[in-house]
Amino acid sequence: MTKRRKKSPVEPEYMEPAMCSTDLRREILQRVPFFAMLPPNAIEQINLRFRERGFTEGEPIFYAGAPAARLYVVATGKVKLMRHTQAGQDVLLDILTAGEFFGSLSLLGNEVYPDSAIAQTIVCALSVGAEAFRAILVDYPAVALAVLDITAARLREAHEAIRQISAHSVEQRIAYTLLKLAEKLGEPREEGLLIQMPLSREDLANMAGSTTESASRIVSQFQREGLIVTGRQWIAITDQGRLRELASAGAD
């Protein structure tokens, strides 16, 4: 058996919170899926409406329950979307990366954010007031349609997650969660398909709707079975095929 790698292969995102420089903004906006189809001068117009802000690792971007006034776009880094329960239990709903948006979409008056957004790494985020964003959607109908597509896709994913959670075992859910993460953040490395972000057992458990201990047990088991390689705050997948089998069926 090869020796387990001790050092995390996850590369930190190099950047200062303040380095969200204005020069890069247009380029970043250009890469946002729902702005990509716009001509440069439109991007220019839109750029004017956004403001930028840096966040350090672990810093909250906004808390659930705060008045929902702005829409954010991740420029660099990873953002956790979390929802809390009375009992202090957290559920990790999604992890967002460069080009993805979060925050207030609807303009319908005085609403509050239903979830908290927390910088998982150093993050630079662009944001725009909800009304201003609404104005953009009105000015550029193609953007509105693109945003709708993305939101509909997220709804499908959420429905899929509901099915997963309510019909599968913890083992299957963890497997599924790892695959989903790898799909989004996976980078091929010697050790396997690395999930390129700091990810604790607790985060994983909160995504799969389970506990830290259970997540740990199952991750260890996966490693013993040769499906993954893992260390502190990182996981790489070595056998996607078998993991996928596990996630969907379980009955074989």
Next chain:
Amino acid sequence: MTKRRKKSPVEPEYMEPAMCSTDLRREILQRVPFFAMLPPNAIEQINLRFRERGFTEGEPIFYAGAPAARLYVVATGKVKLMRHTQAGQDVLLDILTAGEFFGSLSLLGNEVYPDSAIAQTIVCALSVGAEAFRAILVDYPAVALAVLDITAARLREAHEAIRQISAHSVEQRIAYTLLKLAEKLGEPREEGLLIQMPLSREDLANMAGSTTESASRIVSQFQREGLIVTGRQWIAITDQGRLRELASAGAD
């Protein structure tokens, strides 16, 4: 203790499948939340693009996995949105009533429906091809924004459901599910706030991510505790307050 009512107080929806008459269509479209703001002549235009179809109780409208070509609007009746697992387990994702839409929103080529839609009662549904709907959204930007709002709201609900399922007990989830159903379909009656639709224990279990037996046990328990009144295929809530406490906290 009052004698339990034996007869279902749920009123069947009176209507023939074929009675989806063309005369009513404009009126129905008018009531659809995202068309409501349009002037009559626009509704007229949109009406031309829709076709109607009736479904009997239990009849599938479309199956998960079929090519997703159309968007549907419920004119009358109730529609179940379900997702299946390999193991034959079903998850009930949502129940849709008059004015709500389902089916294919995205136009992005050759996709398939991720869930099955099944008529829970006799249903009349209007439908439109995905491209035609997209054309409507382009022609009427206000409609696009309204559709986006509704989709975003559904996403929020789905996230809330994920939190519910992953962090609460079956008892709490059933309580929560009943409250949500009552919110949507509740009608005040002598016996309490009646959930106006045929609802089996199995349906309830599939919504709460549990089993028929557990749902039955908990429903019985709720009835013993005086929170609800129930019979075959129907449930009415008598003590919303206590049910709500149960659903959210549980720790008291």
Next chain:
DNA sequence: CGCTGCCTTGATCTTCTTCAAAACGTGTGG
């Protein structure tokens, strides 16, 4: 009536959480 679905109930058994404690890695300060 007797059939066909729903619904209920009990007993068992698996799964997962919980509580508790130890081991490990990582970064820090001496």
Next chain:
DNA sequence: CCACACGTTTTGAAGAAGATCAAGGCAGCG
């Protein structure tokens, strides 16, 4: 460079929650 301290991860054992299996009961309907 080493040793320490902290947060993360692992592991064990006990317990609870819920699924599963298996009958039996009840209502509505032909």
